[in-house]
Amino acid sequence: MATVIRRNERSWAIDLISKINLIAKNNDLVIKKAGGETTVSTGRGNTMFPDVVLYGNVEQSVILQGWELKMPDVPIEDETFIKDAQRKAIALNLNSCLIWNFTYAVLYVRGEGNSFTKIKQWNATNHIHTRQDVETYRSDWERQLDEIITEVNRYFASGQFRNAPLGEIISESAITTLIQRNKNIIAENLHANAFRDAVMAAFIDNWWLSVKSEYAQDESDKYKAYAKTIILNxxxxxxxxxxxxHRQNGAMLVDEIDYDRTPDGANTIFKKITEKCDFYNVFSAVRYNEILPELSWQDFVEFSNFLRSNGIDHLNQETLQNILEGSVSTNKRAINGQYTTPTELAKLLVRLTVRDWSDTILDCCCGTGTIPKEAIQIKKSQMTAKEAVETVWACDKNNYPLQVANISMTDSDTINIANRLFQHNALTLTISEKITITNPETGDNMVLSLPAFGAVVSNLPFVPFEIIPADDKDEIAKMPLAKNLDGRSDLYCYIATKIADVIKPGGMLGIIVSNSWLGTNAGVKFVEVLKKKYNIRQVHISGKGRWFENADIVTTIIILEKKQNSDSFDTEFWLWKLSLEQLAENADAENTLVNSALLSSELNHSISRLSKYSQAQIKDILSLNMCYNAFFHDVDWLLNVKDKIIPINKVYNVFRGSRRGWDPLFYPQRGEHKIEPQYLKKVLINARNVTKLIATADRDAFCCGVSMEELKKCGHSGALSWIEKFVDQRNGVGKPLPTVLKRKGMEWYELKDNEIAEVFTMMNPDQRLFFAKFETPSFVNQRLIGLTHKADYPDEELNHALLNSMFTMFYIEASGFGRGLGVLDVNKDSIANCYMLNPKLVSTTDRQKILSAFGQLKARPIMKVSEELKDETRLAFEHTVLHSFGIDIYFDKIKTSLLSMQETRATAKE
Incomplete structure (x- = not known):
């Protein structure tokens, strides 16, 4: 049944509101006032807000309950009638609602899971059946109304029904409701219009290319994503x-938005407001925002009417600020929420970076403005609001987050001060560049010159090299140092390098970037380029959970100082031992973490741990095939044992197992084939079920390089029928297997078996680090890394024992870095480049001792590293090995570094 409120119904709603106000005036009730008449649309059902709203104060800033009204011809049992009332209660975050059709009234209470229960029904006016009866029996329903108000009031007086402050409703419920109600229908409308407008389609395509990575876990449809941008705009x-x-008279024009005005007309109103008040970034329209379905536009008008009629002008400064902050949080969840900087992380980044708080600060990729907001807040504690705002600058390449950033950076006490906020690509910023901002006091344009900054602080965009936008690639090509960076570098590498151009000599750069640079060759090049412009003062990582909870990515903070001399310096690697949540709840711990970094001193190792290295030490450690990830874990001891170790690839040939890509063909199950034995080789598929350091290949691999014609001639029907079984099969995207598996110089069904492993280890291990030896050298597949000893190192037993020492475990852990889900990023090359203790340095006597201890280790199951290093058999073996090399004094240091790396990697799962 339709739920449209016609004109006579609206007039009855207004009469009802007037009567409730009279009752409230004549009695001392929790209910102080009723309203809602300005939110009642004359043309649309399914409105956002209730027909009647009960308030807990005369200023209408505390909402108690919503009522939904219908005339008697709509049954009180009408499901749409009931659901509308309940939906609006949820939108207002209330736990009760009432429906009334002048014949009956029903009161509902909201329980867990947004379920509603009827707790009271009034039937005293059940003789009212028609619209005419409503007029005829006015005195009857007015008496009924008096009774209803009295009883509803008792529920509020007893505390059974809760109220909702206006600020909470606006910032948390209303905007979310707008998105939920309108995202899909606006997206459909955009899609339909783009089909008829190629320019519009191209614009949305181009916009989506620049922001797609930010929506990776949120929206996969570009039209829905852009619809949310329009809604939030x-x-x-x-x-x-x-x-x-009420502080900027020019903004009073917003009250002119009504149902008779079009979106274009409303955009004109906001242009006028901008001319009088500035806030261009807030009030400017995003492109195509006027292309709205009528239903969506009515929602926006209703939202404006709701704000106009609900006491927002009576809210105090603190409440207004809470509304601003709450709405910003809602916006961040809706737009690029997964990489939005958490407030605590933003605060810490600013505090770790800035050295002179009187100097200028820039966030060159400000997004929704969390970082500049924190900078302004800290500055305001020591200087005037005007000085704070005017010394914090922020820009972003994309226009869509600047609206939120402007709101975020604005406090109720800084509304008349122009934020230094502007749209700009960080790759093209230059000192003295002219930036135009409107003065909110006069409405005049202010042309400002971009200064050299004392500090740049930013959460740089997480854009992989594969999807760097074309215009950014053009700017990168102009950079003198771009060629020194790896061609697979992420966008942040280029921005960090280029932004030095707007930093004062001796000024600071603090950035949040992914941890990918810690364990890759591209990362090594990135650091070398940074060193040409900066002194790398500090690197910070979390040892207690990811900083970005909604994304699998693991991040680091880098603190750099722009070079002004060639003095030598140390680089500090800080490992945080508390989570962001713990730091946010403990001001003393937060201060200790920041002060430790500023003083370059580990003040409390339970809060943050420091490992410090000179540039010479870093160079020497990197030369031993360490990656930067290891530096957080106190590894300077490695330089004292470097004459005892040798790269694994000096002792072993290292290779990745065969990779063909269609396991059902190449690894047949026992009993499902009659393949001749000469075409079968033993293979180990993965190490999941390997429990000891001596292993046996557990599967068959189909290794046949003979043509099908030759198989027929030889009568090898088993292999032939096995191949024919797959001839007509297709892969997951519908391509025939003979096509996708074809390789030059090979049959399409051929699997090479020329690399047989003596020893193997896992690709991307987690908590078990080991090298198992085959009883009989065997074939391994792509999930494993195989090793065969070189002729110069013939002692297979000793080699195997030393491979499984704690020292090699340490090296495996130190050769990679933790991915977002906690597994270790290790591959064939990283294993080959790991170091092991040199077998040729072991005496005959020590060899026997090592093999004796290793024999006991081989006899028991493989454990997790943390368990291994508590096990007596393991500890006896480790001390025997290290003693034979004369380095047993480093046992504790090796153990501590290894466990610290494992614990830190594992925390990415939290």
Whole structure:
């Protein structure tokens, strides 16, 4: 049944509101006032807000309950009628609602899971059956109304029903409701219009290319993503105008938005507001925001009417600020939320970076403004609000987050001060460049010159090299140092290098970037390029959970100082032992972490741990095939044992197992084939079920390089029928297997078996680090790394024992870095480049001792590293090995470094 409120119904709603106000005035009730008449649309059902709203104060800033009204011809049992009332209660974050059709009234209470229960029904006016009866029996339903108000009031007086502050509703419920109600229908409308407008389609395509990575875990459809941008553009403009209109008269024009005005007309209103008040980044329209379905536009008008009629002008400064902050949080969840900087991380980044708080600060990739907001807040504690705002600059390449950033950076006490916020690509910023901002006090344009900054602080965009936008690639090509970076470098590498151009000599750069540079060759080149422009002062990582909970990515903070002389310096590697949540809840711990970094001193190792190295030490450690990830774990001891170790690839040939890509063909199950024995080789598929250091290949591999014609001639029907079984099969995207498996110089069904492993280890291991030896050299597949000893190192037993020492475990851990889900990023090359203790340095006597201890280790199951290093058999073996090399004094250091790396990697799972 339709739920449209016609004009006579609207007039009855207004009459009802007037009567409730009279009852409230004549009695001392929790219910102080009723309203809602301005939110009642004359043309649309399914409205956002209730027909009647009960308030807990005369200023209408505390909402108690919503009522949904219908005339008697709509049954009180009508499901749409009931659901509308309940939906609106949820949108207002209330736990009760009432429906009334002048014949009956029903009161509902909301329970867990948004379920509603009827707790009261009034039937005293059940003789009212028609619309005419509503007029005829006015006195009857007015008496009924008096009774209803009295009883509803008792529920509020007893505390059974809760109220909702206006600020909470606006910032948390209303904007979310707008998105939920309108995202899909606006997206459909955009899609339909783009089909008829190639320019519009191209614009949205190009926009999506630049922001797609930010929506990876949120939206996969570009039209839905852009629909949310449009919704937030309208919601933020409407909300911000209502918030500032009593301090900025120009914003009073927002009250002219009504059902008779079009989106284009409303955009004109906001242009006028901008001319009078500035806040261009807030009030400017995103492109195509006027292309709205009628239903969506009515929602925005209703939202504006709701704000106009619900006491927002009576809210105090603190509440207005809470609304601003709450709406910013909602926006961040809706737009690029997975990489939005957590508030605590933003604060810490700013505090770790800035050295002179009186100097200028820039966030060159500000997104939704969390970092510049924190900078302004800290500055305001020591200087005037005007000085704070005017010394914090922020820009972003994309326009869509600047609206949120402007709101985020604005406090209720800084509304008349122009934020230094502008749209700009970080790759093209130059000192003295002219930036135009409107003065919010006069409406005049202010042309400002971009200064040299004392500090740049930013969460740089997480854009892999594969999807760097074309315009950014053009700018990168102009950079003198671009050729020194790896061609597979992420965008942040280029921005970090280029932004030095706008930093004062001796000024600071603090950036949040992914941890990918810690364990890759591209990362080594990145650091070398940074060193040409900066002194790398500090690197920070989390040893207690990911900083970005909604994304699998693991991040680091890098603190750099722009070079002004060639003095030598140390680089500090800080490992945080508390999570962001713990730091946010403990101001003393937060201060200790920051002060430790500023003083270059480990003040409390339970909060943050310091490993410090000179540039010469870093160079020497890297030369031993360490990656930067190892430096957080106190590895300077490695330089004292470097004459005892040798790269694994000096002792072994290292290779990755055969990779063909269609396991059902190449690894047949026992009993499902009759393949001749000469075409079968023993293979180990993975190490998951390997429990001891001596292993046996457990599967068959089909290794046949003979043509099908030759198989027929030889009568090898088993192999032939096995191949024919797959001739007509297709892969996951529908391509025939003979096509996708074809390799030059090979039959399409051929699997090479020329690399037989004596020893193997895992690709991307987790908690078990080991090298197992085959009883009989065997074939391994792509999930494993195989090793065969070289002729110069013939002692296979000793080689195997030393491979499994704690020292080699340490090296495996130190050769890679933890991915987002906690596994170790290790491959064939990283294993080959690992070091092991040199077998040729072991005496005959020590060899026997090592093999005796290793024999006991081989006899028991492989354990997790943390368990291994508590086991007496393992500890006896480790001390025997290290003693034979004369380095047993480093046992504790090796153990501590290894366990610290494992624990830190594992925390990425949290």
């Amino acid at each position: 309208w919601a933020n403009r409407i909300l911000f105008a209502h918030i500032i209109k």
